[in-house]
Amino acid sequence: xxxxxxxxxxxxxxxxxxxxxxxxxxxxxxxxxxxxxxxxxxxxxxxxxxxxxxxxxxxxxxxxxxxxxxxxxxxxxxxxxxxxxxxxxxxxxxxxxxxxxxxxxxxxxxxxxxxxxxxxxxxxxxxxxxxxxxxxxxxxxxxxxxxxxxxxxxxxxxxxxxxxxxxxxxxxxxxxxxxxxxxxxxxxxxxxxxxxxxxxxxxxx
Numbered sequence: 001x002x003x004x005x006x007x008x009x010x011x012x013x014x015x016x017x018x019x020x021x022x023x024x025x026x027x028x029x030x031x032x033x034x035x036x037x038x039x040x041x042x043x044x045x046x047x048x049x050x051x052x053x054x055x056x057x058x059x060x061x062x063x064x065x066x067x068x069x070x071x072x073x074x075x076x077x078x079x080x081x082x083x084x085x086x087x088x089x090x091x092x093x094x095x096x097x098x099x100x101x102x103x104x105x106x107x108x109x110x111x112x113x114x115x116x117x118x119x120x121x122x123x124x125x126x127x128x129x130x131x132x133x134x135x136x137x138x139x140x141x142x143x144x145x146x147x148x149x150x151x152x153x154x155x156x157x158x159x160x161x162x163x164x165x166x167x168x169x170x171x172x173x174x175x176x177x178x179x180x181x182x183x184x185x186x187x188x189x190x191x192x193x194x195x196x197x198x199x200x201x202x203x204x205x
Contacts, residue, residue: 016042022109025116071102170182
């Protein structure tokens with residue numbers, strides 16, 4: 001391991017520490033993960049760990065920041081064509097599937113967030129703040145479509161939370177429990193939720 005470690009660049013070592021942090025925080029929680037365990041997982045000493053991160057809190061913040069930026073960049077690129085085309089069903093379907101992909105594609109990160117949120121409200125608030133731009137983008141889209149007459153007058157942030165709440169709850173139920181309450185494939189579930197949401201927000205005919 002020391003030989004491998006010597007070949008690592010500073011950026012590679014930092015990335016390795018972040019990867020180990022994500023895995024260990026998800027498995028043991030924030031409090032249950034020691035700096036010694038983090039260092040051992042990467043094959044470095046604790047002083048080397050502190051060369052990259054001043055504390056576990058800094059490491060957690062770096063993980064959340066990087067993941068949030070990555071998610072926002074990918075999500076924005078996926079949704080932009082639907083937003084420009086004013087394709088509401090396509091927009092919300094794409095968003096719903098993207099959220100579910102985040103849960104199935106990176107369950108360790110989701111468990112990290114849930115675990116740490118229960119242990120440390122300040123760290124939970126940090127993640128929530130990192131997600132602000134995504135929430136505001138969705139709220140802005142709903143407000144824009146409302147002003148264009150496509151949606152009936154609603155509170156845009158409330159509507160945004162209503163949609164995300166459906167998707168997030170389903171995703172968390174599938175991640176945490178042997179859930180079979182909702183039948184159907186992922187695409188069928190998202191299509192059904194989008195239909196429920198749009199029927200509630202479209203103007204009366």
